[in-house]
Amino acid sequence: MPFDLSLSYPQWQGSGRHVNLPRGAEAVAEVCGRFAPLVRVPLGDGDVDGETRHGVHRWEAIFTQFRSAQDILANSGARRVLTAGGDCAVDVAVIDYLKGVHPDLQVIWIDAHLDANTPATSPSGNFHGMPVSAILGRAPGPMRTLLGKPIDPARFHYVGIQVGDDGDWELQRELDLQRLDPNARIDGPAHIHFDLDALDPSEFPYVAYPDGKLRIDDAIALVSRIAREADLVGFTVTEFAPANDDEARAGSRVIERLCEAAVAPPPVI
Incomplete structure (x- = not known):
């Protein structure tokens, strides 16, 4: 089913290898804006x-962007x-917003x-390196007070973890915390977090941390299957780090295929 909102959230301050993330974030926003109306989270101030x-590097910029995103989502009705x-x-x-809208949300990471x-x-x-702990109730103190009920660990599943x-x-x-059983059927509302570094760098090298082993075709098939079986209410693409415009265009073609799988999966025959 179609998405109500595309949220451009170009935060780079959370990364230890951030130099190419702004270019990647803009490229991903351009792709996502083809699938739903685009709204932009203002980029927070924060030097290198x-x-x-609160144990977080570049905290002020991260917290400011978090509050802006919360406000945009709360006012969107999406x-x-x-x-x-x-x-x-x-x-x-x-994820916190979607959990408030869909209390039985499942998260596929x-x-x-x-x-x-x-x-x-x-x-x-x-x-x-901390968002999973944050959505499971271990966020930094000032952020934790602004979050709703944590995700139930039994409703959280990993795919592709290596490091x-x-x-x-x-x-x-x-x-x-468990890996997703490849044979398990996924029911109800679900959110997919897709860090592009899960992909095999021999196929998708446009990331700062090339540790993945997931083939592109397998990733697209997985997203499509989840979208067919579950009510896919959220899909997030992160950590695109192309070094130049040519890499941005090449990687964007893969991101478009992932979004197409999430929005319009083929019918089950």
């Missing part, structure tokens, strides 16, 4: 070094949101990295 507060990131942490506000550090366990303070810090694996074990 920034400050660390029930289905397509999001163009930015770094992975843009999904904290989006497609990523090469667990993203489950907390402010206390992160070795870098980079917030794009994690000690803190990531600690939370994964504590909450028993």
Whole structure:
């Protein structure tokens, strides 16, 4: 089914390798804007070094953008949101909003990295390594007070994870976070977080952290299957980091195919 809103959320401050993210975020927004009306989260101020507060590097810019995204979403009335990131942490506000609209929301986290550090366990303070812990109730204090009920860990599933810090694996074990069973049917409202670094870099090299192993065709088939089986109310694309305009155009063709799979999956025969 179509999305009501495309949210351009170009935050780069959560990433430790941010140099090409602004170009990628603009390219993803251009693609997503073809599928639903586009609204832009203002890019927060924040220099390359920034400050660390509440265990998060460049905190002020990240928190300002988070509040802006919350306001846009709350005023939108949208029930289905397509999001163009930015770094992975843009999904904290989006998932929290969709959880408020769809209380039994499931989250499918497609990523090469667990993203489950907390402010206390992160070795870098980079917030794009913490969004999973945030949506599961471990967000930094000032952000936590503005979030609704956390996602039930049983309604959260990973796809494609390869890399994690000690803190990531600690939370994964504590909450028993599971990989998605490839044979499991997905019912009810669902949100897909798609970090492009989950893709095999031999096919999709336009990322800052090329650790993935997921083939493009397999990824598109998975998104299409979830869209057929579930009520896909959210789809977020993050961490596109093309080094130049040619790479932006090449990567955008893959992103368009992913969005097409999410919006208009082929019928089951």
